[in-house]
Amino acid sequence: MGWIEFGLAMMLFMASHRIPSALGVKDSLIERLGSRGYTALFSIASTLLLLWVIWAAGRAPFVPLWDQTPAARWAVNLVMPVVIALSAFGVGAPNPFAFEGRSTGFDPDHPGIAGVTRQPLLWALALWSLAHLWANGDLAHVILFGTFAGFSLLGMKLVERRRARMMGHDWDRLSAQTALVPFAAMFTGKWRPQSGPSLVRLTIAVIAWAAVFHLHEWVIGVMPNP
Incomplete structure (x- = not known):
C-alpha cells in the first residue's frame, strides 16, 4: 500500500x-x-x-541505496536559504519569462530578479531536489527528488522555449540583461544590479526560512540540523 x-x-x-x-x-x-x-x-x-x-x-x-553523510546534511542547510530566497524574490515579481512572474511592470533596463535568473522558482525547485536527493539515499526519496530535479531542469527549457515563441522579436530586447543560469548575466557583464533587494521580499525570505527550519521536524518528521 x-x-x-x-x-x-x-x-x-x-x-x-x-x-x-x-x-x-x-x-x-x-x-x-x-x-x-x-x-x-x-x-x-x-x-x-x-x-x-x-x-x-x-x-x-525503505530500500537503502546509499548512506546519509554529514556533508549531505550540511549541503541541504546551505542550499535551503538560497532556495527560499529565489522563491521569495521570484513569485509575483515583474518577470515575463517565468510562469510564476508578472508580465506587467517589467523594465528590461532594470530586470530585477530576472537579472539574476529568468527562472527563479524552477532553479529553487532544482536546488531543493538535488540537495535533498544527496541527503536521502533510499529508493522512494531518490525517485521523489530525482523526478523533481528532472522536472524542474526540463521545465526550464520548455518554459524558455514557450516564452521566446510568445515574445517573438521582442525576446532579444527584453532578455538582453538577463540569463537562464543564475548570475551568468552579472558575470558576463550583461547586467549590473543598480539597487538593493526589496526589503519586504527579503523579510519574507528570512521569515520563511526560519519557519521551514523550525517546522521541518514537526511537518516532515526529521530535524534538519547538520
Whole structure:
C-alpha cells in the first residue's frame, strides 16, 4: 500500500501542473478569480500535494541505496536559504519569462530578479531536489527528488522555449540583461544590479526560512540540523 500511495501522490502532483492548462481549466479559473486569485489557489493546492508526496515517500517501504553523510546534511542547510530566497524574490515579481512572474511592470533596463535568473522558482525547485536527493539515499526519496530535479531542469527549457515563441522579436530586447543560469548575466557583464533587494521580499525570505527550519521536524518528521 505504501508504494501505491506514493505512486498515486506523484501522479496527481505531476498532473496538477499539466492538466489544468491542457483542458482550459486554468484560463477559466483566471477569468473567474483573476491572475492573483488563481496563483494563490494554485500555490496552496501545489503545496498540499507536495506535502502529501513527501509524506507518502516517507511511508513507502525503505530500500537503502546509499548512506546519509554529514556533508549531505550540511549541503541541504546551505542550499535551503538560497532556495527560499529565489522563491521569495521570484513569485509575483515583474518577470515575463517565468510562469510564476508578472508580465506587467517589467523594465528590461532594470530586470530585477530576472537579472539574476529568468527562472527563479524552477532553479529553487532544482536546488531543493538535488540537495535533498544527496541527503536521502533510499529508493522512494531518490525517485521523489530525482523526478523533481528532472522536472524542474526540463521545465526550464520548455518554459524558455514557450516564452521566446510568445515574445517573438521582442525576446532579444527584453532578455538582453538577463540569463537562464543564475548570475551568468552579472558575470558576463550583461547586467549590473543598480539597487538593493526589496526589503519586504527579503523579510519574507528570512521569515520563511526560519519557519521551514523550525517546522521541518514537526511537518516532515526529521530535524534538519547538520
